Amino acid sequence: MNIKKKYNPIKQLVMNKKLYLPLLLAVLVAFVGCKKMGGLSADYFTVTPSPLEVVGGKVAATITGKFPEKYFKKKVTVTVTPYLVYEGGETAAASYTYQGEKVKGNNQTISYKLGGNITMKASFDYIPQMRKSDLYLAFKVQKGSKSYDLPRVKVAEGVLATAEISNAATVKPALAADKFQRIINESRKADILFLIQQANIRANQLSTDQMKEFHNEVANAASAANKELKGINISSYASPDGGVELNTKLAENREKNTVKYMNEQLKKGNIETDMTAEFTAQDWEGFKELVEKSNIQDKDLILRVLSMYSDPEQREKEIKNMSSTFKVLADEILPQLRYSRITASIDIIGKSDAEISKLAASDPKSLTLDELLYAGTLTDSKDDKIAIYKKAAEIYPNDYRAYNNVGMAYYQKQNVAEAENWFKKAAKIDPKAPEVQMNLGLISLAKNDYNKAAQEFGNAAGIDELKEATGVLYLKKGEYQKAVKAFGDTKSNNAAIAQILTKDYNKAKNTLSSINNGKDATTLYLLAVVGARTNNEKMVKENLQKAISLDNQMKAFAAADIEFAKYDISSLTK
Template sequence: MTKKLYLPVLVALVVVLSSCGSKMRGLSSDYFTTNPVVLEAVGGKVPVTINGKFPEKYFNKKTVVEVTPVLKWKGGESRGKTAIFQGEKVQGNHQSIAYKMGGNYTMKTSFDYVPEMAQSELFLEFKALKGKKTYTIPAVKIADGVISTSELIKNTLGSANPALGQDAFQRVILDAHKDNIMFLIQQANIRTNQLSKAKDFKNQVQSIKDAVNKRISSVEVSAYASPDGGVELNTGLAKNREKNTEALINREFKKGDLADVVVDGKYTAQDWEGFKELVSKSNIQDKNLILRVLSMYPDPEKREQEIKNISSVYSTLAKDILPELRRARLILNYEIIGKSDEEISKLAKSNPRELNIEELLYATTLTENPAEQEVIFTKVTEYFPGDFRAYNNLGRLAYQAGNLAKAESFFKKAYSINAAPEVNTNLGLIALVQGDNATAQTYLGKGAGAKELNEIMGNLYVAQGDYNKAVSAFGDVKSNSAALAQILAKDYNKAKNTLDSIKNADAYTSYLKAVLGARTNNNAMVIDNLAKAVKQNPSLAKKAATDLEFAKYFTNVDFVAIF
């Protein structure tokens, strides 16, 4: 949108310049535009582009004019970059303005934002120089105030989610017990010296079945033949080894209380995978050549022949590798069942030393009471002082309670133990709250792997004025900061959805809804939510009363009544 300002005050400029010998006619008006039309804080700055025009027969050929943007407010001002223009007969390197044709010009400048700029005015100050004489012309106002919605990031940061040092608690842990029954070459009968293995395996299965906190998942017998010899021979061998081993295990199970345990049997005729694994782990000569043969020849008979052709190592294979593949594997898969939530919660209060560190950290997720969580985390720091997570999480609680100094202290303690991604992310958040974006970026650059990193990066991008990047970083996070980024990026539908989905809505949630209402011309949304915001946080009344987001409501009876 273009803003047209009539500037009769510039008549004074014409008069002064005419007194320098110019034949300029009187000037009734001039045009200036600013982009944006209403100035806006972006990343802690107030950038503005000013487009102006020197009209025809206006600019004295021997005159230099300095134009300086100045943002003024009650009790202060900030001066922008001066632009210098010169007449046609002036020797210099500045933009030359023709007397007959006049000329257009563009100025870009930026001011460091301060809160007082919300009620400010942007002026252009002119100074004309001809020879040794200087003429100061009255300033011309070209814009009103600064929209400071982006600065709300300093308020919404309080509801950001610091990174959590998560527990690794698993209620169900998968485990396995394995053993092998070995066979002689080209034999499937189970030798006497292997029978004890079946008995030991049976005892292991029985102990798992009898354990209160363990549960059998499956019992497997997997028989193999080594890849030397023909496929037909090896198929018969592997099949008979599986049959004999399964029968032996079933007989052992019937001796105990295991008759109901099902044994799943299978066989592999030629164990090329096992052969490859053993060769890879060995130090035998020409190991790489053997592995290359396996990759080049998929046909089992061709593989066997090529390997036998490597006569220098085949005797080693026959002695050290192949005998290990003539086996039946006994596999017991089972689950270790951890304590119930009720047990963990109870022990965390009554006897926390009975819990390991993962159980203690998990216990904090079973209560929503910050005081109870703090007690448990403190116990963890006493029992396990070498673990960073409890210190980090105590800092998280302090941050959420609004105690930034305490939070920073805990985060630094956690950092001294382990500079983990979560800790770096949280120290980055602290730096961001302190307004130190450069330090925040350094810490966050080491936060890869922290679950909450993207959310904190979203806050940083808002503070830097990169709103589209912020929206992308926030993703589906439902927070005040995420909604703020979406409003600033003009994604109003997404912002509304985010604001409506915030769990712990506060005064700034309501204020942002009011801003959204103003930008989408929803009067009821503005009035209702501003009233709610001011009720929740009376200090917002002063901000709202001068916030240019609500400029068109300043004379609205309902709006005024809120204050």
């Protein structure tokens, strides 16, 4: 007998749930598990410094952030890469990888339920395009063999690059100086010897070769176009034997007679010049000097007496007590101390600037090395300097100075390769020359070899230009306080940059305002930066306008400079 079971829909539904519920849950879990992680907001991240800044040729940032609660899937890894994005390209920094709770690995684990805090360090080698740039974070999610990218997050914008305005090319290289002197003073001397206790001038003293030569030199100095007789001095002496009163009278009379003689000679030669005269009653200093140079047997004893007694009479008494010794003194030493010395001061006048410049171009071999080196300082043309210094190196190949100065002129023309070539030639001749060492340091600085530059600058102690060079080195290394100290009171754009970067804006303004010969568009631009940092809009716009009028390239530079981000300078940079 067939008994039909009555269909119960409620019971059937219960039975179906028991059958399909696990399956539905499994499908739901699978669906949820496959859902991609969503993008993150910039609010979850902070960047220090903000804005970013170039320090020592690097743009460095510390990025702190947070993965929110119930966000980070348990079976995924997320790789975060900072990118600095700029017109025409982007640069990546080192990546950081984070993992979910069920991933086996050595990366920082992020809790799904609680989320997690992260810290990343990013560093980029600076290039000029980065001045106008944005810092992004890129996220790559990996689960098993599958991966996908989350939308990038912009966390910072702009890079302060004021430090990069510093320029080693503007540092003045060290000149190896000439020793040229247009006027060289020379002395011509002649002595008149007197007999003991006498002041009259003997005829034989006026006919000596020394006296004849003296008068010829005086006459020549009075008449020659390239000489000038500056004056004549007469110093008369008495030997220290005899009393002070007697010696005073003797020395004074010797002076009078010698002055009278010289006046007669000058009048005879129709020579006009100033004359001065003085006398010394007892020439103990001369006595001591002659004894020291002599071979007298008891000279140590005599010198000891001189040191023991300061009173002239006591000295004379003690020396005369040494009877045998005193006889030698009377014969060999004392006669030399009874004299008048006539000294003519003569200026030798060298070639004029015009003469030297003309000869440097037409007949360089007729000039001395120092005259040629001096000729190089008489022109502002770098090409003319190079030609003069090269000729000096050719004519005088064994002196490093000419080679150094050729390199200096090339460096000022911003031809670093040729400058280095000539500095190395100078170093072969004199590797320890401080000018050469400093200039080689500038080459190393231009090549960003800061360690070598520091070593070479250290070998250039005493060079005036070294302060500026060392200051720029510290700027390039990002050591701004050291840069300020190195610059000292230097008035230059580079020195002002160091002061801006250490936030000494008043000093930076004073430095820039004090620049005279070297004031240029960069000087005015830096004054605008000082204005921006001190909230002086008028100072910003006035100096930017002047800078752009001197150098039109400043338009684009200012438009991309985050220093002026809060000012409307569009009318200046169109």
